[in-house]
Amino acid sequence: MSSRRHCDPVLPRRALAAALCLVPALALAQGDPAEGWRSAPASARIGYETITLPSDEKMGLVGLTYLVQVRPGLCLGPAVYGAASGQRGGFFTIGAEAALCTQLAGPLGLQTGLYVGGGGGAAAPVGGGLMLRPYANLLWDFGLFRAGVSVSSVNFPNGDINSSQLGVVFDMPMNFGYLPVGNPMPARLVPARTGMGFDRILAVGGVYRPRSGSLGTSGSALPSTIGYVGARAEAFLWPDLYVGLEANGAASGGVDGYAEILGTLGAEFALGDSGIKLGGRLAFGMGGGGDMPMGGGLLGKAALDLSVPLSRDFSLGLEVGWASAPQGDFSAPFASLALRWALDPLPGVAPVAVRQEWSAGVEMYTDAVRKDGSSQSMQNVSFKYSRFIGPALYLTGQVQSAYQGDAGAYTAGLFGIGGQWRFESGLLAGAEMLAGAAGGGGVDTGGGAIVKPMAYVGAQLSKPLSLRLGAGWIKALNGELSSPVVDLTLTFAFDVAGRP
Secondary structure: OOOOOOOOOOOHHHHHHHOOOOOHHHHHEEEOOOOOOOEEEEEEEEEEEEEEEEEEEEEEEEEEEEEEEEEOOEEEEEEEEEEEHHHHHOOOEEEEEEEEEEEEEEEEEEEEEEEEEEEEEEOOOOOOEEEEEEEEEEEOOOOOEEEEEEEEEEEEOOOOOOOEEEEEEEEEEEEEEEEEEOOOHHHHHHHOOEEEOOOOEEEEEEEEEOOOOOOOOOOOOOOEEEEEEEEEEEEEEOOOOEEEEEEEEEEOOOOOOOEEEEEEEEEEEEOOOOOOOOOOOOEEEEEEEEOOOOOOOOOEEEEEEEEEEEOOOOEEEEEEEEEEOOOOEEEEEEEEEEEEEEEEOOOOOOEEEEEEEEEEEEEEEEEEEEEOOOOEEEEEEEEEEEEEEOEEEEEEHHHHHHOOOOOOOOEEEEEEEEEEEOOOEEEEEEEEEEEEEEEEEEOEEOOOOEHHHHHHHHEEOOOOOEEEEEEEEEEEOOOOOOOEEEEEEEEEEEEEOOOO
């Protein structure tokens, strides 16, 4: 007999809304008004804990969080949690986190907060997918980094997971610098990187080629070719050495629902004055879902790559390498093509203010077809990042993950192009064309490839903040998912130093 605890559906909606409504505090980060730049303390955090599932099953959970101190003592930001040990490779949730950050005495600090997100995967009993994680972290400041212990509770209110545990935390202090939107570029460039500090973004498409006879978690043979799409964001530590984040999802091959999130370390070297560069990288993180035999979820990659310049800002990269899941049975060569977009200001060239937007909100598919032929609505938490390449034109990357509607584990990752028009009345309108990969939660997305045209209208709440209502359609290219979409997002706009 199931021990599922049914909760009032209003509770998940209120918890999610409470977390997302904290976003306006981002507009209050302080800086040096005389210089125009604003700056707020930030941190990148990684944590590990072992949670207990029904039947005393253990699952190692890794958390990745980016927090900005928007007011003294108040930190906000996005976060992702995923399985790294046990039997649930492919378990992921995506959401937002709010924390009170205080110094207790000397180098000893305390963080108390709440994570709210959506997701699941690997047949974990998550119900609709809503995850709540209240926590407290006790951290010692070592100067270059902070480290310590955590106590937390992981709860899926409409599922069967409710676990309390201890964990370990590593926290790297950073800085979030920006220019209030619409302000002129100051004469003096801020000394540190602006925004989240990435120097380039890559749109990636690739294939895995599992060896003949490889079996999935169901015991069925894996396809000979598995296509994926994704994105990478990278920052240079030195001229030839970089670190970054990588996220990919299955787009073909019948393993829809497969996803991976990895940290990466790489190097590249110019071949003469041609602009061509030869390099290599190592990546390590979490992957699974979609019948992929990833074991507990750990995934490693090693690759060589060659990049050829297309213009001053864009280059095309070809990468070949090997991926392996040390806890599972997956091991395969891969190849990918990546369009690389350089963002960092050019040496000796005066930078310009480039508009960026962060959005957080909720969306609903009104008619999401499932693999068993049934259909019902589902609700997702949504995060969006946009960077303008002209007064109205922008590029965007987005991720959505289910939190209600019996589709826990459904996640979609998309990127695309959009246009936005702002009016003196404080109103705005826009349209986007998106494509990417989605799967999980029993939703019929075929191999995973999706397209999603959207349009929206909005109203300015303040100079940086706007509330937007959108509508559109999501369509799986090789599956039965075809549904109207409505979404509501709160957007924070700011400028960073970029290339003219």
